[in-house]
Amino acid sequence: MTDRGMVIVGAGHAGVSAALALRASGWRHTITLLETQDVLPYERPPLSKSVLTGDRIIEDYRLFMPGKMEELAIVFRRNAHVAAIDLGERNLVLSDGQTLAYERLLLAPGAIARTLPIPGSDSRGVLTLRNAADAAQLRERIRIGSGSRLAIIGGGLIGLEVAASARALGCEVTVIEVGRRIMMRTLREEMARRVQSCHEQAGVEFCLGSRIVSIVGDNEVRGVELDDGTLVRSNTVLVCVGASPRVELAKEAGLAIDNGIAVDRHLRTSDPFIYAAGDACAFEWEGGPRTRLECWKTANDQGKTAGRNMLGISEAYLPEPWLWSDQYDKSIQVAGYPDRSRHDVDRFCQDESHLIFHLGEHGEVVGFSGFGSQRQVGHGVKVARLLMQHGVRPSPVDLGDASLDLRSLLGSVAA
Template identity: 40%
Template sequence: MSQRIVIVGAGHAAGEFCAALMQDGFDGSITLFGDEPHLPYQRPPLSKAYLTGEMDRDRLFLRGADFYETHAIALKPNVSVTAINRGTKTVTTSDGSEEPYDTLVLMTGARVRHLSCPGADLGGVRYVRSIADADALGAALEPGQTMVVIGGGYIGLEVAASARKLGLAVSVVEMAPRLLARVASAEFSSDVHDLHTANGVSILCETGVAEITGNGDGQVTGVRLADKTVLDAHHVVVGIGVMANEEIATQAGLKTNNGILVDAAGRTSDPSIFAAGDVARFDHKLYGSIRLESVQNAVEQAKICADTIRGTTASYDPVPWFWSDQYDAKIQLAGLSAGYDRAVRRAGKRPGSGSIWLYREGALIAVEALSDAPAYMMGKRWLEEGQSPDPERIADTDIKIKDVV
């Protein structure tokens, strides 16, 4: 009998998984459950070009409906999987049906963490995770209005940059002592801070939010900070991180720990169940136990799952990479910065460009580039090769980057 694959979650990983599985032909059946109304789509433009109106909705979708029709992939939009029944090898869905599987693939992604202070549920307090979120925010923004972004991570900063482009006055409030505290070095945070202040954003670090203030119509009017200052705001956008959608896996007895645990082949603790993307946690030889929230991870881990399911020996051992577009700057990161003990700065060719090279016990662990693609590309390649360039030579811009090693 041909293999029945059921996928839970119709996001970036699911879209790439279907494409990878179909590439060399697959004669089983695939059913794809997604709780959103859409075909699998890419989220990065939601806080960037799609939000500013520079990108059409059609370009968000990874593939057109014809791809799924051609490959007889049964799409089930607006349907959530509510339970995994490992004994019977079925899933229960929100429309009351039971779907049998031979192989189950969990690509449920992550959901936004919500603000819990008073006023957090006022109209005009928004999050950006889905097309619906970006549509609602984009439609509400008008030049001359004010926006407070709560959370100085990548998504908050991208929304801040987009709102500035649209002519809003923007403040970013961050509880940590610096921007990007969880995901970038202090040196790189400082460069990104400068980028935003140069573009007119007011940044308040080490600042807590006491309350979102509102009017009689239940609409937001501002943000009261812990020190009692009030920032006026037509819009409040919250970007304080995400949580893995792992509950159905935990309830089914799969091993989870802030993410569904998978091995290098994409398998969970049940050999007939796989997981990939934002929801999956795995062991990395350089960075330990990690859960990555990036397109690269969704794409590559999905391909590993497809390879394993097709019977190819596959092993996931990535150099993590990530990008972000803010104003005219391109941010590119390879490796992970956590635990670095030395940061080396290398100036770029153009004003405002450059890279930060991060070492731990003498070994390169990450490179963070601001509008400096050559540095990023060389750093990524050296990380892949396990090479550590001499920090003194990195800092010396008389030596061309390609000649450093």
């Protein structure tokens, strides 16, 4: 008889959390976790920070403690590439010709970094950052010596985290952004200006509202040419212009695709035996249109929900977006849905931290943004998430009063 276990494609946060949820929910048969890289499962967020600076190594961020996979009887297969899914037979066909039968299948392949279709984009020294190998390559290039110069294309979170890490290594950094300001999709303008000012004080240069004509250099990068004729000199270029979901495998199998691998509220694809989670997953939910969220918390939460639902629990996934970024000695955190705000309340703390509570139509907190000290921003996001979860409608005056303890706004809700 064919051993049909639970099979998970992708050993990132979504895949690992699903495997753990399967075991915790009572699945006692085979769990197979497939990874295309030749590494043990690891956390991705440190790649642009402590791993890049060399303060920590990737082994410090393993998603399983040594011996834990063996203890949980999770079969981990590295360098495993899936060539096709046979929906009728419920088999995976691997690139080496092997087949793997599944009872339920979770697709958590993640996303791939977007590149730029411009002259010179294939030159040596033009990099992206999505995995541990990328981080190692980037680190070696920005540590070449005192003459190391890095051009970062894209003024989003990853690009700015790399900018801070590169400056810590003594590398000269220029951030090039096609928009009129950095972090257009993440932060309100005045907060984004404060983030930019922090980087400028650390020596980072910015070229805003700049379109890239080409990457200059024969075999090695020498710079980035802008549409106004400016040449941003650099010997390494990092492209940080977003990511595209890995949908090829699902698409070739005939699964529905809609801005990612389309799933319902239970994270089930158009095939009842297959689920999807993480960066490649585009999910339905009652609060809005089909959505795809790229952050580790979303991947982790979706993995847990998918793992339980693979056992027939039918639990609806309820998104709780929350992202953060550490840059220099400052923290950026965003929670909820700031874009749904009807009214913003600013809170300026004594240590110059800036918190924003985003309020909805009826005065409810729908989102939070913060930039400043880890203490103030961390406390602010904790309170904001509790306010959102419990539907508390605090006084805008009290929210903006930095002399008032935020915990007093929670009422009977414990902070």
